[in-house]
Amino acid sequence: EPEVTQTPSHQVTQMGQEVILRCVPISNHLYFYWYRQILGQKVEFLVSFYNNEISEKSEIFDDQFSVERPDGSNFTLKIRSTKLEDSAMYFCASSTPPGQSTHSPLHFGNGTRLTVT
Amino acid sequence: QKEVEQNSGPLSVPEGAIASLNCTYSDRGSQSFFWYRQYSGKSPELIMSIYSNGDKEDGRFTAQLNKASQYVSLLIRDSQPSDSATYLCAVNEAGANSKLTFGKGITLSVRP
Numbered sequence: 001e002p003e004v005t006q007t008p009s010h011q012v013t014q015m016g017q018e019v020i021l022r023c024v025p026i027s028n029h030l031y032f033y034w035y036r037q038i039l040g041q042k043v044e045f046l047v048s049f050y051n052n053e054i055s056e057k058s059e060i061f062d063d064q065f066s067v068e069r070p071d072g073s074n075f076t077l078k079i080r081s082t083k084l085e086d087s088a089m090y091f092c093a094s095s096t097p098p099g100q101s102t103h104s105p106l107h108f109g110n111g112t113r114l115t116v117t
Numbered sequence: 118q119k120e121v122e123q124n125s126g127p128l129s130v131p132e133g134a135i136a137s138l139n140c141t142y143s144d145r146g147s148q149s150f151f152w153y154r155q156y157s158g159k160s161p162e163l164i165m166s167i168y169s170n171g172d173k174e175d176g177r178f179t180a181q182l183n184k185a186s187q188y189v190s191l192l193i194r195d196s197q198p199s200d201s202a203t204y205l206c207a208v209n210e211a212g213a214n215s216k217l218t219f220g221k222g223i224t225l226s227v228r229p
Binding site for chain 2: 091
C-alpha cells in the first residue's frame with residue numbers, strides 16, 4: 001500500500017540552527033500538509049499546500065517556517081532559527097482531491113522527531 | 118476558536134468488551150469527521166471516516182454521527198489488547214481540503 005515517507009526519523013539541532021524536514025507524499029495525492037505534535041499534546045495543523053502554493057496556514061506557521069515542493073516528489077518544511085519550543089514530532093500528510101463537499105482522509109507519514117537543544 | 122473535545126481518559130475495558138469513545142465539536146459547519154488511532158510514538162492511523170448522520174460500520178468499528186448534537190462517537194466491539202492506543206477525533210470545515218482540527222485524544226487500555 002502506498003505510504004507517505006518522512007526523513008529523517010529523528011533530528012537533533014542546536015537552538016538557532018536551521019532544519020529541513022523532508023517528505024515524499026503518496027504519488028497521486030495533490031494536497032500536502034504539515035502537522036506537529038508536542039509531546040503529550042494535540043496534533044496541531046501547521047500548513048496545507050496545493051497547486052504549488054500555500055492554501056492555508058495556522059498562527060503557528062509564522063515567518064520562521066516555510067514549505068516547498070522542490071521537485072515532483074518531495075515536500076519540505078524548513079524551520080529557520082529553531083527555538084527550544086519547536087521540539088516536537090512533525091508529521092507530513094497528503095490526501096487526494098476532495099469530494100463535492102467532503103474532506104478526503106489524510107494519510108500521515110511516520111513523523112520526524114525534532115529535538116532542539 | 119474551533120474546538121474538538123474528547124472525554125478525559127484513560128478508558129480501561131476488559132478484553133471482549135465494547136469500548137465507547139466520544140467526541141464533541143464546536144463548529145456547526147463541520148462536514149467531515151474522522152477517527153485516528155495513534156500508538157505511542159507513532160503517527161496517526163485512519164480508522165474511520167463519516168460524513169452523514171447515522172452509523173457507519175467497518176468490521177469491529179462503528180462510527181456514529183449526530184450533527185444536530187455536534188457529536189461523533191466510535192464503538193469498538195470485541196475489544197482486543199492490540200486496540201490499546203490513543204484515539205483521536207478529527208473534524209474539518211466544509212468545502213475543500215481545509216485543515217483538520219484534532220481532539221486531544223483518549224487513551225484506551227484493553228485488559229487481557
